[in-house]
Amino acid sequence: QKNGVSNGTLYKRTFIEHFEQAPMYVAVLTFLGFGVGTIFGYLRDFMRAWGLEKRNIAAEREQQKDFVPLYQDFENFFTRNLYLRIRDNWNRPICSVPGPQFDLMERVTDDYNWTFRFTGRTIKNVINMGSYNYLGFAETDVNALKTVTIELEKYGTGICSTRQEMGTLDKHVELEKLVAKFLGVEDAMVFGMGFATNSMNIPALVGKGCLILSDELNHTSLVLGARLSGATIRIFKHNNMQSLEKLLRDAIIYGQPRTHRAWKKILILVEGIYSMEGSIVRLPEIVSLKKKYKAYLYLDEAHSIGAVGATGRGVVEYFGMNPDDVDVLMGTFTKSFGAAGGYIAGKKDLVDFLRTHSHSAVYATSMCPPVAEQIIRAMKCLMGLDGTTQGLQRVRQLGKNTRYFRRKLHEMGFIIYGNDDSPVVPLLLYMPGKIGAFARRMLEKNIGVVVVGFPATPITESRARFCVSAAHTREIIMVLQVLNALDELGDFLHLKYSRYSKSAHPELYEETRLEFED
Numbered sequence: 001q002k003n004g005v006s007n008g009t010l011y012k013r014t015f016i017e018h019f020e021q022a023p024m025y026v027a028v029l030t031f032l033g034f035g036v037g038t039i040f041g042y043l044r045d046f047m048r049a050w051g052l053e054k055r056n057i058a059a060e061r062e063q064q065k066d067f068v069p070l071y072q073d074f075e076n077f078f079t080r081n082l083y084l085r086i087r088d089n090w091n092r093p094i095c096s097v098p099g100p101q102f103d104l105m106e107r108v109t110d111d112y113n114w115t116f117r118f119t120g121r122t123i124k125n126v127i128n129m130g131s132y133n134y135l136g137f138a139e140t141d142v143n144a145l146k147t148v149t150i151e152l153e154k155y156g157t158g159i160c161s162t163r164q165e166m167g168t169l170d171k172h173v174e175l176e177k178l179v180a181k182f183l184g185v186e187d188a189m190v191f192g193m194g195f196a197t198n199s200m201n202i203p204a205l206v207g208k209g210c211l212i213l214s215d216e217l218n219h220t221s222l223v224l225g226a227r228l229s230g231a232t233i234r235i236f237k238h239n240n241m242q243s244l245e246k247l248l249r250d251a252i253i254y255g256q257p258r259t260h261r262a263w264k265k266i267l268i269l270v271e272g273i274y275s276m277e278g279s280i281v282r283l284p285e286i287v288s289l290k291k292k293y294k295a296y297l298y299l300d301e302a303h304s305i306g307a308v309g310a311t312g313r314g315v316v317e318y319f320g321m322n323p324d325d326v327d328v329l330m331g332t333f334t335k336s337f338g339a340a341g342g343y344i345a346g347k348k349d350l351v352d353f354l355r356t357h358s359h360s361a362v363y364a365t366s367m368c369p370p371v372a373e374q375i376i377r378a379m380k381c382l383m384g385l386d387g388t389t390q391g392l393q394r395v396r397q398l399g400k401n402t403r404y405f406r407r408k409l410h411e412m413g414f415i416i417y418g419n420d421d422s423p424v425v426p427l428l429l430y431m432p433g434k435i436g437a438f439a440r441r442m443l444e445k446n447i448g449v450v451v452v453g454f455p456a457t458p459i460t461e462s463r464a465r466f467c468v469s470a471a472h473t474r475e476i477i478m479v480l481q482v483l484n485a486l487d488e489l490g491d492f493l494h495l496k497y498s499r500y501s502k503s504a505h506p507e508l509y510e511e512t513r514l515e516f517e518d
Contacts, residue, residue: 010284010285010288011284011319012319012320013319013320015280015282015419016419016420017239017279017280017418017419018410018416018417018418018419018420019417020415020498020499020500022415022428022430022460022497023497023499026430026431026460026497027430027460029430029431030430030431030432030459030460030462031459031460033431033432033433034082034432034454034459037081037082037085037432038081038082040081041077041080041081041082044081045077045081078455082432084112084113084114085112085113085436086113086435086436086439087113088107088109088113088116088436088440089435089436089439089440089451092104092105092107092448093105093107095122097138097139097140098128098131098133098138099128099133099136099138099139099140099471100127100128100133100136100469100471100472100478101125101126101127101128101478102126102128102131102448103122103123103124103125103126104122104123104126104443104448105118105122105123106118106119106120106121106122106123107119123443123446125446126443126446126447126448127446127447127448127472127478127481127482128448128469129447129448129449129450129466129467129468129482130448130449130450130465130466130467131467131469132303132334132335132336132467133335133338133467133469133471134306134307134335134336134398134423134467134468134469134470135306135307135312135336135337135338135378135382135391135394135395135398135469135470135471136338136394136469136470136471137336137337137338137339137374137378137381138338139338139471144377145374145377147373147376147377148370148373148374148377150373151171151369151370151372151373152369152370154369155169155171155368155369155370156369157368157370158365158368159365159366159367159368159369160365161365161366162361162362162363162364162365162366163355163361163362163364163366164355164356164361164362167365167366168366169366169369169372171369171372171373171376172190172366172367172372174372174376175190175367175372175375175376176188176189176190176343178376178379178380179343179345179379180345181383182313182379182382182383183313183314183316183323183329183345184313184323185323185324185329185345185346185347186346186347186348186351187345187346187347187348187350187351187352188343188344188345188346188351189343189344189345189351189354189355189358189361190333190341190342190343190367190372190375191341191342191343191344191358191360191361191364191367192340192341192360192364192365192366192367192368192371193340193341193342193360193364194221194302194332194333194334194340194341194342195220195221195342196221196342196360196364197221197330197332197341197342197343197344197360198219198221198222198224198225198300198330198342199221199224199225199228200225200358200359200360200364201225201330201344201354201358201359201360202222202225202226202228202229202267202269202298203225203228203229203230203359204353204354204357204358204359205229205265205267205298205328205354206229206231206264206265206267207229207230207231208230208231209231209256209261209263209264210229210231210232210263210264210265210266210267211231211232211233211234211251211263211265211266211267212226212229212231212232212233212234212267212269213234213235213236213244213247213248213251213266213267213268213269213295214226214233214234214235214236214269215235215236215238215239215269215270215271215274215281216235216236216237216238217238217271217274217276217277218269218270218271218300219271219275219300219302221300222269222271222300226269231267232256232257232263234247234251238274238277238279239279239281239282241282241285241286241289244268244286244289245289245293248266248289248292248293248295249293251263251266251293252293265296266293266294266295266296267295267296267297267298268286268289268290268295268296268297268298269298269300270283270286270297270298270299270300271299271300271301271302271303271304272299272300272301272302272303272304272305272308272314272315272331273303273304273307273308273315273419273422273423273424274303274418274424275302275303275424275465276424276426276452276456276457276463276465277417277418277424277426278416278417278418278419278422278424278425278426278465279417279418279419279422280304280308280315280318280418280419280421280422281299281315283299283315283316283319283321283326284319284321287321287325287326291325296327296328297325297326297327297328298327298328298330299315299316299326299328299329299330300330300331301314301315301329301330301331302330302331302332302334302335302342303335303423303424304318304331305331305332305335305336306335306336306337306378306382306395307335307336307398307423308399308421308422308423309395310395311382311383311391311392311395312336312382312391312394312395314331316329318421326346327346327347327350328344328346328350329343329344329345329346330342330343330344330345331343331345333371333375336378337374337375337378337379338374338378339371339374339375339378340367340371341367341371341372341375344358378391381394382394382395394470395470397470398423398468398469398470399421401423401468401469401470401472401479402420402421402422402423402425402468403420403421404479405425405466405468405479405483406420406425408483409425409427409483409486410498412483412486412487412490412496413490413496413497413498414427414428414486414490414495414496414497414498415427415428415497415498416428417463423467423468423469424465424466424467425465425466425467425468426452426463426464426465426466427463427464427465427466427486427495428461428462428463428495428497429451429462429463429464429495430460430461430462430497431462432453432454432462434462434493434495435451435453435462436451437493438451438464438489438493438495439451439464441489441492441493442485442489445481445485445489447481447482447485449464449465449466450464450465450466450467451463451464451465452464452465
């Protein structure tokens, strides 16, 4: 169940990841559940076609039957027959700040989730186990937001221009200097949208004749950025250094297809914490490989910045490494900082290049000043520049909450994925019928959770994803209430599958360990 790594002097701490394999009967029942759902889906489609059941979905008019269809009917099969049955567990409207607790607008359905109607009632004080509010900066405390209020009154809400025109304010310059200081690098640039930070900047860094080596579980923003760049893309197995080194070696030996010319650039794309697996990148090994093969490294710290490391400076600090070892440091302010937007940081030459070549800098509206001030407020708190130790206390509290929550789930017998220090905690549900049952039962206990299934995960690995927050321990009863509810629900739905069995991903850990060069 546990997989520790201590590759010589590369790791300065024990690196433990959990990827336990479920019993065989669970996989069989999961496939059987999808099979039964598919059979009944075809039956219901047959009944709708013959008018035996009401057709609620949009249908093409008879006059347009000869037109090219806007979508393939079969592509919508999963949505209307499987997803629709449990659609009430997503897109629930929240009507308060997404702090450790939130208020939820109650809604019901009279036609099995085809449509919803609001009752006018509010479900109060639902414990929030799904938002990425890792450090608890998503808050409405008047004293905490005093500086944000001042900036709102001074600058207003919008910029109405791009960074290259009239959209660069003194707040942006202040924020960029602070981000660079926080990360320990030469310079940084901030953007108004986290997703666009990846998707719009990767095409500026690589293009035709370049090679991108991307982890198979990378976020969609990284995937989109790689595709838009026009570079050749090759995928390596998740956190698998043998797979990555083979691709690097082949790229050096064989070069580009057909011409066999050397690649202009080789860029490795990885994340700090993978948001669906809860695993942490094996950064020391990747840095060693990128130095060995003279490649570049792009690190997405969307979920890890603020959430790991002794002072919240991400996986680079977590592993005790030099920020200069990573060529492009990327992160977002949407999670640990309770704001919006993202950043690219590194050498001054890199940032200066992006200021003139980034699509986001040229065409996108600048970050609004109140958001910039919220980030500055949170970052100064983390750095202790506000004259308090509150930021450090939040980081430490998050670490304690994470390890406690994970340890208790293991003790209860649940299968959970990821690293012991990752605040993203996936709890495996497996069977499709249990996705809806789990989320509904948890909401009945006044606990809001995020559930995820196929096609966002492998078909046999549906899960609930918990996001631990430093704010959860302001009243420890919140954490205990969640754990007690999970213990009870785990017995009721038979979710305690843990047998401390062999890893579900043996290829990550059972191959011969590599010897890395300096």
